[in-house]
Amino acid sequence: MTVLVAYASALGSTREIAQHIASRMEAARAGVECRSVDEVDSVSGYGAVVVGSAIHNQAWLPPALEFLAQHGPELAKRPVWAFSVGMSEGLPKLFRGRGAVLQQQRLEQTQFQAVPLRGHGLFSGVYEASQLSAPLRALFRLAGGRFGDLRDWAAIDDWTDGITAELAKPASPRPEA
Numbered sequence: 131m132t133v134l135v136a137y138a139s140a141l142g143s144t145r146e147i148a149q150h151i152a153s154r155m156e157a158a159r160a161g162v163e164c165r166s167v168d169e170v171d172s173v174s175g176y177g178a179v180v181v182g183s184a185i186h187n188q189a190w191l192p193p194a195l196e197f198l199a200q201h202g203p204e205l206a207k208r209p210v211w212a213f214s215v216g217m218s219e220g221l222p223k224l225f226r227g228r229g230a231v232l233q234q235q236r237l238e239q240t241q242f243q244a245v246p247l248r249g250h251g252l253f254s255g256v257y258e259a260s261q262l263s264a265p266l267r268a269l270f271r272l273a274g275g276r277f278g279d280l281r282d283w284a285a286i287d288d289w290t291d292g293i294t295a296e297l298a299k300p301a302s303p304r305p306e307a
């Protein structure tokens with residue numbers, strides 16, 4: 131069974147996370163493909179799908195939302211996990227944990243209606259000072275926010291290993307008609 135790891139990334143950090151997830155899964159089980167959502171014509175050849183997107187303005191990138199809409203019926207027939215990449219680890223310390231929880235809940239309530247998910251991971255990516263205007267950058271820093279590569283590879287590994295373990299379980303028998 132081949133697993134698809136699909137991603138939508140604006141500046142590359144989500145792509146690198148997707149590639150890392152795919153490599154780690156591949157080391158534990160054969161058959162993993164990593165592709166941009168734009169490169170995927172059909173998911174019907176895959177046994178399971180992991181799909182992730184950068185977050186812009188509290189939403190997935192349009193190509194990732196198009197992927198969910200276009201492949202919704204096929205995705206619903208197989209196990210699907212999603213991951214979202216934002217910058218909650220860059221928030222002022224006081225808001226970091228709560229901000230992540232709220233963002234994860236908001237995304238789950240608004241983005242994934244068409245596809246039942248086995249799980250949804252929220253990770254921080256790369257947030258550079260150059261992504262904000264000079265006044266906002268100064269304000270963000272004054273409030274205690276931080277920029278940089280905020281990726282927590284250990285958390286990403288844990289999440290990936292959970293999926294690999296789920297996929298290794300024997301499929302439960304279908305109830306008899």
Ligand SMILES: Cc1cc2nc3c(=O)[nH]c(=O)nc-3n(C[C@H](O)[C@H](O)[C@H](O)COP(=O)(O)O)c2cc1C
Pocket residue numbers: 138139140141142143144145184185186187188189215216217218233254255256257258261
């Ligand atoms: C225009 C823009 C809007 C963003 N909006 C959000 C947001 O609403 N929530 C969040 O957590 N991160 C937000 N971010 C941070 C990005 O999600 C983060 O930098 C991520 O690592 C980008 O992934 P990419 O490198 O794959 O594009 C935003 C970044 C940009 C450039």
